[in-house]
Amino acid sequence: MNKDNPLLPQVATVLDITSETPDIKTLRVAGKDGLPFEFMPGQCAMLSIPPIGEAIFSITSSPTCRECLEFSIKEVGTVSSALHDLPPGAHIGIRGPYGNGFPVDDMKGKDLLFIGGGIGLAPLRSLIGYCFSNRDQFGHIDIVYGARSPADLIRKSEIKETWPAEPDTSVYLTVDAENPDWKENVGFVPAYVSELGFKPENKIAITCGPPIMIKFVLQALDKLGFKPEQVITTLEMRMKCGVGKCGRCNLGPVYVCKDGPVFSLAQLNELPAEY
Amino acid sequence: MAEKSLKEAEKIREIVGQDLLGGRIGLLLGWEKGHYWWQSRPLFAKNEADLEKLTWDSFCVINLSRYLLEELKEHGKVGVLVKGCDARAFNRLLQDNMVARDRVVLYGLPCPGMLDYGRLNEEAGGALISISESNGSVTLKTGTGEKSVERDQVLMKKCAECVYPDPVVYDQLLLSPQGKKEGVERFKSVEDLEELTPDERFAYWEGELSRCLRCYACRQVCPFCSCRECFVEQDNPRWQGRAYQPGENFMFHLVRAYHGTGRCIDCGECERACPVDIPLQELNRKLIKDINQLYGDYEAGVDAEADPPLLTYRPDDPAAFSEK
Amino acid sequence: MKKMIGLDKLPALWEQLSAEGPLYLPIEERGVVCFKPWYEGAVVRLDALNGVVPPKDIFLPREETYMRYQGGSQTLEIEAVSPGPDDKATLFGVHPCDLKAVEMLDRVYIDQEPGDSLYRRRRENATVVALACSSPDPFCFCNLFEVDPADAPGADIMAYLSEQSLYLETRTEKGETMLAKAESLISDAKDEPERPREVKTTDFGLYLEGLSDNLKERFDDPAWDNLYKSCLSCGVCTYVCPTCYCFDVEDFGHEGAGERFRCWDSCMFGHFTQMAGGHNPRPDRKERVRQRFLHKLQYYPQTYGEIACVGCGRCLRSCPVNLDIVQAVKALGGEAVEQR
Numbered sequence: 056m057n058k059d060n061p062l063l064p065q066v067a068t069v070l071d072i073t074s075e076t077p078d079i080k081t082l083r084v085a086g087k088d089g090l091p092f093e094f095m096p097g098q099c100a101m102l103s104i105p106p107i108g109e110a111i112f113s114i115t116s117s118p119t120c121r122e123c124l125e126f127s128i129k130e131v132g133t134v135s136s137a138l139h140d141l142p143p144g145a146h147i148g149i150r151g152p153y154g155n156g157f158p159v160d161d162m163k164g165k166d167l168l169f170i171g172g173g174i175g176l177a178p179l180r181s182l183i184g185y186c187f188s189n190r191d192q193f194g195h196i197d198i199v200y201g202a203r204s205p206a207d208l209i210r211k212s213e214i215k216e217t218w219p220a221e222p223d224t225s226v227y228l229t230v231d232a233e234n235p236d237w238k239e240n241v242g243f244v245p246a247y248v249s250e251l252g253f254k255p256e257n258k259i260a261i262t263c264g265p266p267i268m269i270k271f272v273l274q275a276l277d278k279l280g281f282k283p284e285q286v287i288t289t290l291e292m293r294m295k296c297g298v299g300k301c302g303r304c305n306l307g308p309v310y311v312c313k314d315g316p317v318f319s320l321a322q323l324n325e326l327p328a329e330y
Numbered sequence: 331m332a333e334k335s336l337k338e339a340e341k342i343r344e345i346v347g348q349d350l351l352g353g354r355i356g357l358l359l360g361w362e363k364g365h366y367w368w369q370s371r372p373l374f375a376k377n378e379a380d381l382e383k384l385t386w387d388s389f390c391v392i393n394l395s396r397y398l399l400e401e402l403k404e405h406g407k408v409g410v411l412v413k414g415c416d417a418r419a420f421n422r423l424l425q426d427n428m429v430a431r432d433r434v435v436l437y438g439l440p441c442p443g444m445l446d447y448g449r450l451n452e453e454a455g456g457a458l459i460s461i462s463e464s465n466g467s468v469t470l471k472t473g474t475g476e477k478s479v480e481r482d483q484v485l486m487k488k489c490a491e492c493v494y495p496d497p498v499v500y501d502q503l504l505l506s507p508q509g510k511k512e513g514v515e516r517f518k519s520v521e522d523l524e525e526l527t528p529d530e531r532f533a534y535w536e537g538e539l540s541r542c543l544r545c546y547a548c549r550q551v552c553p554f555c556s557c558r559e560c561f562v563e564q565d566n567p568r569w570q571g572r573a574y575q576p577g578e579n580f581m582f583h584l585v586r587a588y589h590g591t592g593r594c595i596d597c598g599e600c601e602r603a604c605p606v607d608i609p610l611q612e613l614n615r616k617l618i619k620d621i622n623q624l625y626g627d628y629e630a631g632v633d634a635e636a637d638p639p640l641l642t643y644r645p646d647d648p649a650a651f652s653e654k
Numbered sequence: 655m656k657k658m659i660g661l662d663k664l665p666a667l668w669e670q671l672s673a674e675g676p677l678y679l680p681i682e683e684r685g686v687v688c689f690k691p692w693y694e695g696a697v698v699r700l701d702a703l704n705g706v707v708p709p710k711d712i713f714l715p716r717e718e719t720y721m722r723y724q725g726g727s728q729t730l731e732i733e734a735v736s737p738g739p740d741d742k743a744t745l746f747g748v749h750p751c752d753l754k755a756v757e758m759l760d761r762v763y764i765d766q767e768p769g770d771s772l773y774r775r776r777r778e779n780a781t782v783v784a785l786a787c788s789s790p791d792p793f794c795f796c797n798l799f800e801v802d803p804a805d806a807p808g809a810d811i812m813a814y815l816s817e818q819s820l821y822l823e824t825r826t827e828k829g830e831t832m833l834a835k836a837e838s839l840i841s842d843a844k845d846e847p848e849r850p851r852e853v854k855t856t857d858f859g860l861y862l863e864g865l866s867d868n869l870k871e872r873f874d875d876p877a878w879d880n881l882y883k884s885c886l887s888c889g890v891c892t893y894v895c896p897t898c899y900c901f902d903v904e905d906f907g908h909e910g911a912g913e914r915f916r917c918w919d920s921c922m923f924g925h926f927t928q929m930a931g932g933h934n935p936r937p938d939r940k941e942r943v944r945q946r947f948l949h950k951l952q953y954y955p956q957t958y959g960e961i962a963c964v965g966c967g968r969c970l971r972s973c974p975v976n977l978d979i980v981q982a983v984k985a986l987g988g989e990a991v992e993q994r
Contacts, residue, residue: 108904
């Protein structure tokens with residue numbers, strides 16, 4: 056973050072852009088000397104293309120990746136679609152990191168259960184990568200990930216090949232509807248979580264996905280016996296400043312961009328449900 | 331408050347009360363007193379207790395018709411108190427297909443014109459405590475004494491320039507008509523502006539619009555601004571930038587005025603709502619005047635059956651349609 | 655140190671002070687009084703009550719460019735724009751309520767990490783001359799917030815207007831430096847200024863003790879269902895409010911060159927929280943009205959210990975449908991017991 060003016064971006068270069076799904080692309084972005092800034096998993100950055108504007112995205116790569124930042128971005132608005140259309144080597148503005156990030160220290164020594172849906176894997180992937188790079192600090196890792204169809208799953212080679220091969224790790228994939236090429240589970244993520252019947256002991260669940268998925272995942276975890284303190288999610292709201300001033304992501308006494316976007320369910324229960 | 335308006339309020343309460351409590355309407359849009367005697371605010375009456383608060387006095391200036399856009403989503407049938415301007419606003423919404431006539435009960439209130447707190451204060455010379463009204467004059471009570479002024483001297487500007495004080499559409503007329511006002515010089519300031527050179531006129535508007543805060547009160551209060559999505563908020567393409575500079579000021583106010591050509595009912599709510607007193611009605615009136623000159627006299631909102639000039643096509647239109 | 659200056663000499667003082675940097679005064683233009691930089695021939699209205707727009711725009715301008723860019727997609731260059739240490743400004747004639755409101759913004763923009771250097775520099779570079787209020791109008795209710803209309807603790811100079819003179823009481827070094835520059839126009843005060851005593855503002859019968867805490871349980875209160883009904887979703891209340899501080903960020907220019915600025919924005923606008931994908935956490939007027947009032951009455955106090963209102967009365971005066979914070983407090987149980 057620029058010390059003098061946190062709103063001021065630096066110039067960064069888009070190294071390359073890969074297509075993940077019909078509407079999601081991953082951009083690899085580097086500053087002048089590698090990483091534009093140090094960060095922790097769960098934090099976000101503001102990307103901008105003048106004069107189109109700025110938008111906030113969660114960082115998809117792990118801080119242990121030292122060459123560049125990765126952003127898996129879904130095309131939903133003017134900035135995201137302009138980012139999708141950039142050629143390799145294009146310059147953009149970047150500023151950050153913003154937000155609190157995942158409580159990594161509190162997770163140490165614990166088993167972790169990641170539950171993601173669609174583009175919601177983006178922020179989780181940063182933490183998953185961090186855990187794999189510091190494997191001995193964490194217990195067993197379960198990853199449940201789903202999307203509407205096989206084509207809508209992101210990071211296909213990682214979820215199918217790399218991650219299942221990591222030590223002490225289980226990956227469970229699911230899609231919403233039957234598909235001739237799909238051999239794994241069919242069904243919604245929350246139902247799959249219930250079916251898999253995870254035990255809450257010494258475990259922290261981290262979930263991110265569409266609001267409707269999160270809502271039912273929280274119910275499923277509750278039924279499995281997870282306490283609100285054991286459940287962590289990350290919120291998405293409109294943000295402009297990233298430093299808790301411009302007002303868009305104000306939620307009760309907190310600003311999601313600064314005090315979040317990562318909250319435990321226990322914390323969320325204390326806030327107005329206006330997200 | 332004048333005894334007359336108290337009696338009128340009583341009568342209004344009685345009549346609308348029968349309909350509201352009898353279930354003919356689910357909601358009544360009226361006015362209630364705010365914190366001050368010179369402010370009345372919208373009342374959303376659903377029951378007898380709400381009706382107790384219903385007021386009718388010389389400060390019921392807020393146009394209620396626009397609230398129909400939201401309230402008809404919730405209520406099957408809504409009653410509205412309409413002054414002359416409110417009734418024309420209703421016709422505007424009706425012509426724009428924004429409301430269904432059979433779901434609204436209009437209670438017509440011929441309007442003597444509303445009073446302006448600022449003008450009352452000016453006349454009083456400060457420390458105004460209260461007023462009383464009788465027979466077209468207003469007595470101002472201050473800390474040091476009393477003073478009487480003609481009612482016309484302390485009307486709101488929009489009311490002093492009003493041509494149609496009587497509702498042009500209603501289901502029931504609750505008070506005696508005031509009659510159409512003749513000889514109102516509502517185009518005087520437009521004519522003055524027309525006398526200026528283009529450069530002078532540009533400088534005039536640049537100055538006036540430089541105060542614009544872009545709060546959009548003029549748009550939000552306006553009966554012709556009922557678009558579900560305004561061009562201002564459209565993102566792709568982005569028509570309206572947020573910079574506070576002349577180009578963006580003109581963009582907003584001129585596009586808005588043009589959207590109201592032949593549709594502005596001349597209620598003056600935009601100008602009243604503007605916190606920084608931009609004379610917005612001069613823009614709208616210029617277009618009303620031009621429409622009258624080009625297409626013959628037309629008063630938007632007066633007759634819901636009359637076709638708005640810019641929404642009709644005739645082979646002998648003064649300007650040719652695009653020939654491409 | 656007590657000084658005085660004859661009212662006839664004020665134009666000379668304005669001229670002298672404005673040579674150092676912009677001198678903001680309540681200036682009347684086409685019938686509207688707002689704080690504006692002084693210019694020759696300006697109609698200065700020290701006697702006017704609160705101008706339509708509060709002086710917050712001197713520190714948090716309606717629009718502020720903080721970056722310029724140039725170059726295309728492979729040659730982008732970004733340059734910071736910020737007020738320098740020489741950008742000195744003087745704010746003259748601000749009332750105690752408005753100055754208290756600026757101090758509320760200070761907590762957000764200076765004290766709360768990360769600080770905002772644009773705001774901080776403007777604030778640090780400014781000398782503030784506060785003006786005592788002797789005759790508040792019926793919209794004023796600053797007494798409720800323990801503002802003394804006759805004294806502004808945060809001022810560099812406290813000024814008192816009498817029929818012939820303006821008394822100036824310096825409170826800080828910055829204030830003394832300012833007066834030293836205008837020595838020839840100013841004399842030592844021979845008598846005590848006529849200090850307005852116990853200035854009473856409108857009493858709406860509100861009782862704020864415990865209100866912020868009580869509101870924590872009233873997010874779903876049925877009172878909200880009635881309160882928002884008249885709201886038009888315009889931004890008047892937020893733009894004329896001295897403690898509102900939300901902003902937007904936008905670019906102005908084309909692909910080759912332009913600038914990025916921030917500008918005032920309002921939580922009352924539907925698009926304020928509208929996300930690119932279509933989801934809107936505060937989609938309707940009810941949520942937005944609730945957000946604005948809870949921010950003033952619960953969220954800000956929860957963080958900073960004080961209700962974010964100074965009783966300046968601007969929302970009571972300017973809301974086109976007379977929906978204001980007094981009405982909100984009354985609806986939310988903040989009415990004094992004997993009035994209930």
